[in-house]
Amino acid sequence: MSDPTVDPAAALSAVRREQPLVNSLTNAVTVNDVANATLYWGGLPVMSDDEREVADMVAGAQACLLNMGTVSESGEAANGNGVPLVVDPVGVGATPTRDRVAERLVSEVRPDVINGNYGEISAIAGEESEVRGVESVGEYADIAETAVAVARRTDAVVVASGETDVVATEDAAFEVRAGHPMMGEVVGTGCMQGVTVATFAGAMEDTLTAALAGTLAFGVAGEAAADGQFGEYAGPASYKIAFLDAVAGLGGVDLPDGDERIERVVEAA
Ligand SMILES: Nc1ncnc2c1ncn2[C@@H]1O[C@H](COP(=O)(O)OP(=O)(O)O)[C@@H](O)[C@H]1O
Ligand SMILES: Cc1ncsc1CCOP(=O)(O)O
Numbered sequence: 001m002s003d004p005t006v007d008p009a010a011a012l013s014a015v016r017r018e019q020p021l022v023n024s025l026t027n028a029v030t031v032n033d034v035a036n037a038t039l040y041w042g043g044l045p046v047m048s049d050d051e052r053e054v055a056d057m058v059a060g061a062q063a064c065l066l067n068m069g070t071v072s073e074s075g076e077a078a079n080g081n082g083v084p085l086v087v088d089p090v091g092v093g094a095t096p097t098r099d100r101v102a103e104r105l106v107s108e109v110r111p112d113v114i115n116g117n118y119g120e121i122s123a124i125a126g127e128e129s130e131v132r133g134v135e136s137v138g139e140y141a142d143i144a145e146t147a148v149a150v151a152r153r154t155d156a157v158v159v160a161s162g163e164t165d166v167v168a169t170e171d172a173a174f175e176v177r178a179g180h181p182m183m184g185e186v187v188g189t190g191c192m193q194g195v196t197v198a199t200f201a202g203a204m205e206d207t208l209t210a211a212l213a214g215t216l217a218f219g220v221a222g223e224a225a226a227d228g229q230f231g232e233y234a235g236p237a238s239y240k241i242a243f244l245d246a247v248a249g250l251g252g253v254d255l256p257d258g259d260e261r262i263e264r265v266v267e268a269a
């Protein structure tokens, strides 16, 4: 498999040109951040979860984000209509209930992307993990190989977020070297990363390229906000505002070429 060509500037232009409608079923904690992140990238957010309409809304969307514990009808509607489906298994590994719901999500519906933190992806792989609430704690030295294993089992692109994000398919894993520690100090950055991948996937043909470009753009927004390019901040609360302004304000000139920041780290047989 040759490395995908990732041009984040072209990807961002595609999002702004296509304005993908993204239906997100996410948790009540981060729903507003997820909606704004969708809009600021250039997508159109909707959070339809009423069982009377969710299938119709998803069928007319260009992408669907499905968070833990939400109705699976939306996942089936996405699958049935060829709508890219991103599943974020928030907190899997923390309780047996979340383990059961996540297992159902990745087995009953066919996610195009599974987007979780190191601990969540390791839990889905059935490997040692420590997830406290929704936070990944502990060390995950083999996260790239773990992500490949989950991609093989689910046939999905797997995004494992953390200090360095990993994007994996069944036969390769790539490190996306972007981001800033301040992003880990804000609740909602994982959920916003998931909807970023969904938004890019809703505007691009290839899911892996969309996941790589979206993850890279997301990390660059985090760097730009941390550098003060989108306003000074006094702590994590004001950083989050600067981060969202960075998402809205990023232009092609701010984005590096993919090959400057993306490296293949696993070449599975
Ligand atoms: N220490 C860090 N350094 C750089 N980027 C980080 C760091 N921690 C988190 N991020 C970034 O923040 C986003 C959310 O990651 P993470 O905190 O792992 O998700 P979650 O909020 O679901 O636990 C990702 O884009 C990730 O790259
Ligand atoms: C704190 C919390 N509890 C249930 S969902 C949620 C938000 C998780 O957001 P993220 O995964 O982006 O940190």
Ligand SMILES: [Mg+2]
Pocket (backbone or CB within 6 Å): 090, 091, 116, 117, 134, 190, 191
């Ligand atoms: Mg998360």
